[in-house]
Amino acid sequence: xxxxxxxxxxxxxxxxxxxxxxxxxxxxxxxxxxxxxxxxxxxxxxxxxxxxxxxxxxxxxxxxxxxxxxxxxxxxxxxxxxxxxxxxxxxxxxxxxxxxxxxxxxxxxxxxxxxxxxxxxxxxxxxxxxxxxxxxxxxxxxxxxxxxxxxxxxxxxxxxxxxxxxxxxxxxxxxxxxxxxxxxxxxxxxxxxxxxxxxxxxxxxxxxxxxxxxxxxxxxxxxxxxxxxxxxxxxxxxxxxxxxxxxxxxxxxxxxxxxxxxxxxxxxxxxxxxxxxxxxxxxxxxxxx
Amino acid sequence: xxxxxxxxxxxxxxxxxxxxxxxxxxxxxxxxxxxxxxxxxxxxxxxxxxxxxxxxxxxxxxxxxxxxxxxxxxxxxxxxxxxxxxxxxxxxxxxxxxxxxxxxxxxxxxxxxxxxxxxxxxxxxxxxxxxxxxxxxxxxxxxxxxxxxxxxxxxxxxxxxxxxxxxxxxxxxxxxxxxxxxxxxxxxxxxxxxxxxxxxxxxxxxxxxxxxxxxxxxxxxxxxxxxxxxxxxxxxxxxxxxxxxxxxxxxxxxxxxxxxxxxxxxxxxxxxxxxxxxxxxxxxxxxxxxxxxxxxxxxxxxxxxxxx
Numbered sequence: 001x002x003x004x005x006x007x008x009x010x011x012x013x014x015x016x017x018x019x020x021x022x023x024x025x026x027x028x029x030x031x032x033x034x035x036x037x038x039x040x041x042x043x044x045x046x047x048x049x050x051x052x053x054x055x056x057x058x059x060x061x062x063x064x065x066x067x068x069x070x071x072x073x074x075x076x077x078x079x080x081x082x083x084x085x086x087x088x089x090x091x092x093x094x095x096x097x098x099x100x101x102x103x104x105x106x107x108x109x110x111x112x113x114x115x116x117x118x119x120x121x122x123x124x125x126x127x128x129x130x131x132x133x134x135x136x137x138x139x140x141x142x143x144x145x146x147x148x149x150x151x152x153x154x155x156x157x158x159x160x161x162x163x164x165x166x167x168x169x170x171x172x173x174x175x176x177x178x179x180x181x182x183x184x185x186x187x188x189x190x191x192x193x194x195x196x197x198x199x200x201x202x203x204x205x206x207x208x209x210x211x212x213x214x215x216x217x218x219x220x221x222x223x224x225x226x227x228x229x230x231x232x233x234x235x236x237x238x239x240x241x242x243x244x245x246x247x248x249x250x251x252x253x254x255x256x257x258x259x260x261x262x263x264x265x266x267x268x269x270x271x272x273x274x275x276x277x278x279x280x281x282x283x284x285x286x287x288x289x
Numbered sequence: 290x291x292x293x294x295x296x297x298x299x300x301x302x303x304x305x306x307x308x309x310x311x312x313x314x315x316x317x318x319x320x321x322x323x324x325x326x327x328x329x330x331x332x333x334x335x336x337x338x339x340x341x342x343x344x345x346x347x348x349x350x351x352x353x354x355x356x357x358x359x360x361x362x363x364x365x366x367x368x369x370x371x372x373x374x375x376x377x378x379x380x381x382x383x384x385x386x387x388x389x390x391x392x393x394x395x396x397x398x399x400x401x402x403x404x405x406x407x408x409x410x411x412x413x414x415x416x417x418x419x420x421x422x423x424x425x426x427x428x429x430x431x432x433x434x435x436x437x438x439x440x441x442x443x444x445x446x447x448x449x450x451x452x453x454x455x456x457x458x459x460x461x462x463x464x465x466x467x468x469x470x471x472x473x474x475x476x477x478x479x480x481x482x483x484x485x486x487x488x489x490x491x492x493x494x495x496x497x498x499x500x501x502x503x504x505x506x507x508x509x510x511x512x513x514x515x516x517x518x519x520x521x522x523x524x525x526x527x528x529x530x531x532x533x534x535x536x537x538x539x540x541x542x543x544x545x546x547x548x549x550x551x552x553x554x555x556x557x558x559x560x561x562x563x564x565x566x567x568x569x570x571x572x573x574x575x576x577x578x579x580x581x582x583x584x585x586x587x588x589x590x591x592x593x594x595x596x597x
Binding site: 010013014015016019124127128129131132133134240243244245247248249250251252 | 519520521522523524525526527530546547548550551553554557558
């Protein structure tokens with residue numbers, strides 16, 4: 001097989017083309033949002049929001065609304081509530097995530113048990129597969145991508161300031177709480193749209209792993225974001241092609257490549273790896289500082 | 290980290306579910322139970338799926354109180370038992386399952402809780418199997434002749450052992466239901482004849498239809514997932530697309546308990562416009578597919594419409 005054919009052969013299938021576009025787009029969007037997720041210690045939020053969508057799905061089913069809409073409303077509401085509870089209670093965000101997630105999912109189970117007619121696997125209908133992406137999904141993902149990139153890029157300085165130094169940001173007149181709610185709301189939308197396209201496991205990994213890897217490699221926030229985006233897009237392409245030629249499922253292949261890159265960065269990266277300890281002083285002092 | 294977190298999550302959810310089950314009380318039986326129309330002293334039968342509940346009820350009549358663990362519309366192959374299921378099982382005098390990998394969750398559940406005094410009936414035991422990749426396929430009931438000759442005698446024997454006084458009733462009910470099964474079979478076979486012979490080809494989501502296909506004369510071209518819960522690889526999906534194209538398949542079927550997206554992908558890629566997402570197989574559906582006989586008629590009607 002020629003070099004060109006290696007890349008073009010799989011593309012003769014529309015589902016591979018769509019999977020590739022969606023994986024790259026979602027990889028980029030999730031990496032951007034993931035940089036904030038990792039900084040704020042919210043690694044758990046992908047799992048949480050996806051389960052918190054369940055009561056919304058059930059209510060939509062009972063009320064006869066589209067279940068995707070129900071799931072999206074519940075996901076964004078939960079994401080915003082996570083911020084509200086944490087603000088009010090002064091508990092850490094991840095604690096508030098844990099409380100709301102379990103509560104929302106339990107509410108979903110309780111409501112589900114009240115449906116006496118035929119309901120089927122409601123939550124399963126919300127979970128997509130990267131090979132099963134329809135044209136409508138692709139449009140949703142593209143709109144989401146444009147929205148997230150436009151908002152985050154245009155106010156990244158404010159978002160960063162409010163995330164790193166909330167007190168200083170508030171003192172200088174930034175609407176810190178509004179910025180946090182905006183970030184959480186965007187996260188809610190990102191997670192629910194991504195899950196419908198590619199499923200939970202891939203979304204959780206895309207949100208956390210590339211940004212975590214990037215943090216091991218570079219220090220400055222904007223560089224972390226940029227490196228995370230490159231790692232995510234690269235893993236998406238390598239994972240999809242790799243899964244095609246090695247005959248393994250695509251989602252797990254993408255996640256594993258991201259994980260291997262993380263391990264490599266951990267072992268050999270300039271900040272934490274073997275190189276860092278070999279030439280210890282400089283790297284060590286920059287970490288401490 | 291990821292694993293321990295998700296395990297933590299499951300513990301939390303399990304605890305929440307226990308609490309909810311405890312609060313909802315014994316009235317909140319699973320959806321799809323056919324507990325209506327039973328004598329107060331009726332035999333308590335618990336089945337794994339709604340399909341078996343319906344067939345057992347047809348034999349047991351008022352002398353049985355039958356309840357299914359897996360609700361209507363939910364597949365048994367990847368079913369996660371809930372705490373209330375253990376409570377349902379604890380009240381059973383007879384537990385009916387299929388075996389051959391369809392309802393393995395029952396064994397896990399019984400290992401955890403113990404079967405108590407309940408007797409067991411495994412419907413698939415000893416039936417001639419169609420093996421797929423060396424594994425016996427469990428979906429016997431989609432061939433009504435196997436229900437009549439394989440399931441019914443076993444159900445009569447099991448019910449009569451638990452309740453010998455009503456043996457004659459069970460035998461009479463089974464005979465009457467057997468007549469209905471024969472009528473169903475004749476009716477469905479006549480419907481198959483209306484499909485052009487070259488179109489009698491099935492592509493489904495999971496491998497539920499080998500007995501059905503063999504009995505009614507369909508060719509099984511392929512399935513999207515080899516086992517429930519697995520994902521197809523891109524090359525498997527691509528190979529299936531080629532197979533489906535080469536066989537000139539008219540429609541793709543996606544069983545109702547699964548997300549139809551992958552089946553829609555397959556159909557679109559192979560240039561097939563017809564995707565049927567309302568076949569019921571492992572569990573009963575909404576009316577008119579809310580009984581075994583109704584489900585079989587409904588499925589055949591969907592298949593005939595799609596392939597003719």
